[in-house]
Amino acid sequence: xxxxxxxxxxxxxxxxxxxxxxxxxxxxxxxxxxxxxxxxxxxxxxxxxxxxxxxxxxxxxxxxxxxxxxxxxxxxxxxxxxxxxxxxxxxxxxxxxxxxxxxxxxxxxxxxxxxxxxxxxxxxxxxxxxxxxxxxxxxxxxxxxxxxxxxxxxxxxxxxxxxxxxxxxxxxxxxxxxxxxxxxxxxxxxxxxxxxxxxxxxxxxxxxxxxxxxxxxxxxxxxxxxxxxxxxxxxxxxxxxxxxxxxxxxxxxxxxxxxxxxxxxxxxxxxxxxxxxxxxxxxxxxxxxxxxxxxxxxxxxxxxxxxxxxxxxxxxxxxxxxxxxxxxxxxxxxxxxxxxxxxxxxxxxxxxxxxxxxxxxxxxxxxxxxxxxxxx
Amino acid sequence: xxxxxxxxxxxxxxxxxxxxxxxxxxxxxxxxxxxxxxxxxxxxxxxxxxxxxxxxxxxxxxxxxxxxxxxxxxxxxxxxxxxxxxxxxxxxxxxxxxxxxxxxxxxxxxxxxxxxxxxxxxxxxxxxxxxxxxxxxxxxxxxxxxxxxxxxxxxxxxxxxxxxxxxxxxxxxxxxxxxxxxxxxxxxxxxxxxxxxxxxxxxxxxxxxxxxxxxxxxxxxxxxxxxxxxxxxxxxxxxxxxxxxxxxxxxxxxxxxxxxxxxxxxxxxxxxxxxxxxxxxxxxxxxxxxxxxxxxxxxxxxxxxxxxxxxxxxxxxxxxxxxxxxxxxxxxxxxxxxxxxxxxxxxxxxxxxxxxxxxxxxxxxxxxxxxxxxxxxxxxxxxxxxxxxxxxxxx
Ligand SMILES: Cc1cc2nc3c(=O)[nH]c(=O)nc-3n(C[C@H](O)[C@H](O)[C@H](O)COP(=O)(O)OP(=O)(O)OC[C@H]3O[C@@H](n4cnc5c(N)ncnc54)[C@H](O)[C@@H]3O)c2cc1C
Numbered sequence: 001x002x003x004x005x006x007x008x009x010x011x012x013x014x015x016x017x018x019x020x021x022x023x024x025x026x027x028x029x030x031x032x033x034x035x036x037x038x039x040x041x042x043x044x045x046x047x048x049x050x051x052x053x054x055x056x057x058x059x060x061x062x063x064x065x066x067x068x069x070x071x072x073x074x075x076x077x078x079x080x081x082x083x084x085x086x087x088x089x090x091x092x093x094x095x096x097x098x099x100x101x102x103x104x105x106x107x108x109x110x111x112x113x114x115x116x117x118x119x120x121x122x123x124x125x126x127x128x129x130x131x132x133x134x135x136x137x138x139x140x141x142x143x144x145x146x147x148x149x150x151x152x153x154x155x156x157x158x159x160x161x162x163x164x165x166x167x168x169x170x171x172x173x174x175x176x177x178x179x180x181x182x183x184x185x186x187x188x189x190x191x192x193x194x195x196x197x198x199x200x201x202x203x204x205x206x207x208x209x210x211x212x213x214x215x216x217x218x219x220x221x222x223x224x225x226x227x228x229x230x231x232x233x234x235x236x237x238x239x240x241x242x243x244x245x246x247x248x249x250x251x252x253x254x255x256x257x258x259x260x261x262x263x264x265x266x267x268x269x270x271x272x273x274x275x276x277x278x279x280x281x282x283x284x285x286x287x288x289x290x291x292x293x294x295x296x297x298x299x300x301x302x303x304x305x306x307x308x309x310x311x312x313x314x315x316x317x318x319x320x321x322x323x324x325x326x327x328x329x330x331x332x333x334x335x336x337x338x339x340x341x342x343x344x345x346x347x348x349x350x351x352x353x354x355x356x357x358x359x360x361x362x363x364x365x366x367x368x369x370x371x372x373x374x375x376x
Numbered sequence: 377x378x379x380x381x382x383x384x385x386x387x388x389x390x391x392x393x394x395x396x397x398x399x400x401x402x403x404x405x406x407x408x409x410x411x412x413x414x415x416x417x418x419x420x421x422x423x424x425x426x427x428x429x430x431x432x433x434x435x436x437x438x439x440x441x442x443x444x445x446x447x448x449x450x451x452x453x454x455x456x457x458x459x460x461x462x463x464x465x466x467x468x469x470x471x472x473x474x475x476x477x478x479x480x481x482x483x484x485x486x487x488x489x490x491x492x493x494x495x496x497x498x499x500x501x502x503x504x505x506x507x508x509x510x511x512x513x514x515x516x517x518x519x520x521x522x523x524x525x526x527x528x529x530x531x532x533x534x535x536x537x538x539x540x541x542x543x544x545x546x547x548x549x550x551x552x553x554x555x556x557x558x559x560x561x562x563x564x565x566x567x568x569x570x571x572x573x574x575x576x577x578x579x580x581x582x583x584x585x586x587x588x589x590x591x592x593x594x595x596x597x598x599x600x601x602x603x604x605x606x607x608x609x610x611x612x613x614x615x616x617x618x619x620x621x622x623x624x625x626x627x628x629x630x631x632x633x634x635x636x637x638x639x640x641x642x643x644x645x646x647x648x649x650x651x652x653x654x655x656x657x658x659x660x661x662x663x664x665x666x667x668x669x670x671x672x673x674x675x676x677x678x679x680x681x682x683x684x685x686x687x688x689x690x691x692x693x694x695x696x697x698x699x700x701x702x703x704x705x706x707x708x709x710x711x712x713x714x715x716x717x718x719x720x721x722x723x724x725x726x727x728x729x730x731x732x733x734x735x736x737x738x739x740x741x742x743x744x745x746x747x748x749x750x751x752x753x754x755x756x757x758x759x760x761x762x763x764x765x766x767x768x769x770x771x
Contacts, residue, residue, distance in 0.1 A: 001385065001449055002378045003682045009377060069377055253764035268767045273760035274753070280692070280763050281700045288379075288675035295379040309671045361668070365660025368639060368667060375632035375670055 012055055012070045016077035019050060024083035026339045032084045037199045039161065040084045047085065048117030057095060062112035068232065068298040072239040079243025082342045089157040090114060092236040093123035094166045097177065097229050101217045123166035124153035124203055125233065125354065133168045134226035138205065140169035140176050145212040149180060152204045159201035160189050166216065168226045175222035179214040180205065196345045231307045234354050235297055238290040241314040241350045245286065248325040248343040249279040255329055275324050282317040289313045305373045308360045315357035318347035388453055396461035399423055408464050409732055412586055412741055415464035416541035423463065428496030433470055441478055442494050452681035459629030466538065469493060469500045472621040473546050476613050482601035485567055501542035503533040503591055504614065511751045514560035518593060520549035527566060527603060529596040536591040539577050542570055545591065552608050563610040567602045584741030618750050619694040625745050626701025628674045631708060635666055637731055638712045653715065662711045669704045676700060692763030695755035702745045702752065709739045
């Protein structure tokens with residue numbers, strides 16, 4: 001058991017925190033919000049130049065060659081500043097599976113471009129009425145060695161801005177994982193408006209031709225691969241939620257030390273202190289369960305229960321801390337000239353993405369009943 | 377960062393689990409089930425001495441003191457397994473008072489008591505609270521006054537748990553009555569043998585069947601080296617003892633076992649319609665909530681044990697562990713009790729009692745540690761102050 005961060009981890013964390021604090025300022029976020037897409041292309045470039053986009057990409061492919069832990073720590077910092085950069089869809093949900101499952105050609109084709117910031121890629125993990133990408137309704141049928149993919153994916157972040165979308169589809173032999181070109185014939189993108197204003201799209205595919213070279217995982221292993229992707233995406237969302245909720249809580253504590261009512265700082269009231277202390281415990285629980293999930297995934301160990309538990313905490317902590325922060329700020333907490341409102345939206349979006357607390361409790365409960373989740 | 381046990385730690389856990397399977401004979405289980413977490417019977421003492429002989433109690437203690445020289449993490453693993461086994465281990469003596477005493481007691485007493493603690497031979501009861509001094513512990517009124525080369529102690533303590541099984545008492549007394557001196561700067565710690573003249577006790581029975589005691593000190597005389605640490609320097613020992621106590625109080629072991637037992641019961645038990653209890657969706661949800669809370673508690677505890685190993689146990693984390701753990705237990709007993717349904721209110725002596733009536737009893741004991749061991753309100757004050765830099769409360 002080692003709860004400390006090693007030197008590399010501290011460096012990645014320090015570099016990310018420094019850059020994001022300096023560059024994703026409230027003024028910058030305000031300016032980005034005036035754009036059509038909530039995306040800071042300059043910041044993305046700067047993160048690429050600093051090497052951070054390639055933190056978990058092989059050195060031979062233009063990255064720094066570190067592990068999932070370092071990547072998660074970077075994602076946590078993005079949460080802490082609610083920076084408008086798609087680290088989870090690009091670096092976690094798409095780059096990682098390309099690196100893990102893709103052919104040498106596919107890796108060479110994509111990973112250097114991702115690390116350099118030249119290309120955005122994304123993953124389509126949701127369908128209407130189906131939030132498990134390992135059991136897609138979308139279909140793929142063979143056309144020679146190539147595939148024809150049809151179906152509808154929703155809530156796909158940055159689909160239009162990306163050069164490839166990771167898609168899972170079922171075939172008669174199992175689930176395949178492929179890269180779909182959003183500009184290919186048969187793909188129709190429709191803008192969706194998410195609560196955080198992160199650009200989302202509905203992706204409708206009708207007999208979209210996917211060349212053999214763009215198949216990431218074949219039908220025999222695709223379902224397992226999508227579980228792999230889901231778990232890492234969930235763990236990364238939890239890491240982002242750490243940043244979001246930790247920062248909301250700390251903004252609240254500082255605000256309570258400054259804001260005076262009845263002639264004293266509101267932070268001297270025990271009721272105020274105790275609600276903040278409750279946030280502290282929630283954030284601790286989220287941190288520890290998330291770091292455990294991240295650590296196990298990084299070691300390549302089974303972490304099904306641990307990821308679900310972390311995501312339940314991400315939902316609960318996100319919700320409770322967000323409301324406590326808004327409440328303890330009073331009116332200023334929801335004033336769009338102050339930045340807490342963005343944190344509230346991200347907390348909510350993360351809570352509701354890839355498994356809510358209620359659904360995951362049900363999943364975990366089934367596993368307990370099946371003898372797969374004893375308290376070891 | 378690696379939140380997994382090392383292979384050695386995994387092996388230690390396995391070894392301990394096998395060890396306790398053997399140690400916990402049906403007769404011993406029967407004896408210790410009669411009282412909640414108290415022990416004190418003949419088989420209990422036999423097992424304690426065995427634990428001592430086998431070198432377990434001091435597994436994480438330094439070799440110079442007679443321990444095995446492993447770290448706080450291994451010590452924590454041992455306590456977790458002892459609790460998982462359902463043995464009423466006197467952890468306040470061994471985990472909380474013991475190390476503070478070992479670091480601060482006079483050489484003669486240290487030499488006398490440490491081997492007995494690690495040998496499983498004694499229990500030390502804690503005499504802090506008084507009828508008028510609860511949360512505001514520093515207002516305590518028991519006094520100790522120096523006469524020649526003896527200390528003379530006078531006063532009354534309240535809620536002195538385990539005093540009826542204890543060989544020694546760890547007593548806080550006022551040594552500086554000057555009203556100009558801050559309350560907590562005039563308190564010293566003393567070791568009082570239960571055989572001392574002038575010492576007596578009377579039982580206090582509580583809701584959860586936990587017996588505790590009022591203890592009385594009527595001109596109790598102890599030699600001068602029974603003072604622990606410096607004169608008027610007791611407060612620091614009290615707070616570090618309580619920090620350690622807070623961790624022991626929320627050790628995850630017995631709760632993990634309780635969860636597993638209820639889960640097994642729900643699998644083995646059928647409802648009238650032929651389905652198993654565990655097939656009910658709401659049962660699965662209750663168990664999942666319990667499991668989710670337990671997982672966080674487990675990690676909080678391991679992190680604390682790790683912090684102690686590297687020497688950076690922080691106030692806010694000890695307090696957070698205490699508040700989270702104690703409030704979670706109340707919730708846990710409710711969640712698990714609901715799974716048992718009506719049988720969760722059957723007393724252990726009743727026909728039809730389920731899982732030895734453990735949940736019926738535990739539910740009655742759960743409030744003790746939300747206010748005891750430093751009430752949760754004060755712990756939240758500490759978290760806000762030390763963890764979030766909010767203003768210190770004025771009192
Ligand atoms: C079964 C049992 C075993 C015990 N064992 C021991 C033992 O072995 N040794 C020992 O020394 N003591 C022991 N205690 C005593 C225990 O530590 C005290 O009960 C505890 O310190 C609380 O004190 P009190 O009961 O006087 O409650 P009070 O201090 O009167 O508190 C009552 C309520 O007021 C609240 N309150 C008090 N001050 C504040 C504040 N500043 N802000 C907000 N709320 C506040 C408390 O949180 C609590 O809810 C034991 C108690 C029990 C019941």
